[in-house]
Amino acid sequence: xxxxxxxxxxxxxxxxxxxxxxxxxxxxxxxxxxEIVFHAAAYKHVPLLEKQGRVAIHNNIIGxxxxxxxxxxxxxxxxxxxxxxxxxxxxxxMGATKRVAEMICQNLNEKAKTKFITVRFGNVLDSAGSxxxxxxxxxxxxxxxxxxxxxxxxxxxxxxxxxxxxxxxxLFGQGGEIFVLDMGEPIKIRYLAEQMVKLAGKxxxxxxxxxxxxxxxxxxxxxELFYKNEELHPTEHNKILLANASKVNSSFLIxxxxxxxxxxxxxNEKLLYQFLQxxxxxxxxxxxCFFDTICVVNTQSKVDMDTNIDSVESVL
Numbered sequence: 001x002x003x004x005x006x007x008x009x010x011x012x013x014x015x016x017x018x019x020x021x022x023x024x025x026x027x028x029x030x031x032x033x034x035e036i037v038f039h040a041a042a043y044k045h046v047p048l049l050e051k052q053g054r055v056a057i058h059n060n061i062i063g064x065x066x067x068x069x070x071x072x073x074x075x076x077x078x079x080x081x082x083x084x085x086x087x088x089x090x091x092x093x094m095g096a097t098k099r100v101a102e103m104i105c106q107n108l109n110e111k112a113k114t115k116f117i118t119v120r121f122g123n124v125l126d127s128a129g130s131x132x133x134x135x136x137x138x139x140x141x142x143x144x145x146x147x148x149x150x151x152x153x154x155x156x157x158x159x160x161x162x163x164x165x166x167x168x169x170x171l172f173g174q175g176g177e178i179f180v181l182d183m184g185e186p187i188k189i190r191y192l193a194e195q196m197v198k199l200a201g202k203x204x205x206x207x208x209x210x211x212x213x214x215x216x217x218x219x220x221x222x223x224e225l226f227y228k229n230e231e232l233h234p235t236e237h238n239k240i241l242l243a244n245a246s247k248v249n250s251s252f253l254i255x256x257x258x259x260x261x262x263x264x265x266x267x268n269e270k271l272l273y274q275f276l277q278x279x280x281x282x283x284x285x286x287x288x289c290f291f292d293t294i295c296v297v298n299t300q301s302k303v304d305m306d307t308n309i310d311s312v313e314s315v316l
Contacts, residue, residue, distance in 0.1 A: 042094075049093045058264050071114050081117070081118045081119070085121065091283075125159065148215050151190075153187060153188050182238070259275050
């Protein structure tokens with residue numbers, strides 16, 4: 001609606017399809033021959049996906065592979081994968097599947113005319129289903145505000161800023177890059193809750209309480225935007241960094257993707273997890289991830305959240 005209002009002469013088509021529909025995807029690419037693809041289709045709800053391994057792997061890995069190969073087949077100029085900070089040292093299934101999506105795009109970039117570009121970033125403020133509208137609703141209902149842990153932190157960026165930086169990265173990307181958006185310092189969710197209570201004219205502890213509910217399945221206390229060995233480099237845009245990401249052996253990756261498809265067809269979830277762990281060895285399967293999360297986060301120092309506050313408060 002916004003595009004049609006602002007650009008009335010734009011030739012705009014809306015098509016509903018499942019990215020795992022190989023025939024349907026190829027048909028769409030054959031008809032429209034897109035020059036650029038922004039691939040943001042993924043199951044993203046971390047706790048929900050922890051018990052939905054088969055579906056998550058099918059959509060986020062096989063779906064990405066189908067879409068990316070269609071882009072190659074029909075000579076799309078650029079393919080931009082929207083990735084996540086949860087793909088770095090993943091403690092959950094969602095992050096691990098998105099890390100494999102990154103690998104798929106890097107691998108295809110080596111052998112195709114299509115330029116595959118990955119953009120990795122954290123949370124978007126006030127997006128549907130995120131913590132800001134949840135807190136807003138809880139304040140309207142008189143509380144309490146539910147926070148999983150007093151020390152949990154997340155990276156945040158506004159919707160317009162994230163969107164514009166993704167487009168910028170797509171424009172100057174030449175293929176094979178993993179770009180990391182500079183999101184400032186992470187912010188404590190507790191701080192976010194406290195500020196929203198104040199901005200609503202309420203008193204914390206008197207009018208509204210904060211209730212700590214405990215970490216959910218697959219959750220970490222903190223997220224990371226890059227691996228330690230990725231050596232971030234500056235680009236022509238000061239908010240976009242380039243990660244020197246490691247790559248996986250091409251034949252190894254292709255073989256495991258095929259095995260993942262067969263395991264999916266056979267409803268063999270145990271095999272799916274085994275293949276996923278071969279591709280992302282730093283990921284531990286869902287039976288152990290909670291204990292691994294606790295072990296990891298207890299070794300980290302607490303982080304001060306003094307930056308990016310302007311961006312947060314402008315949204316609130």
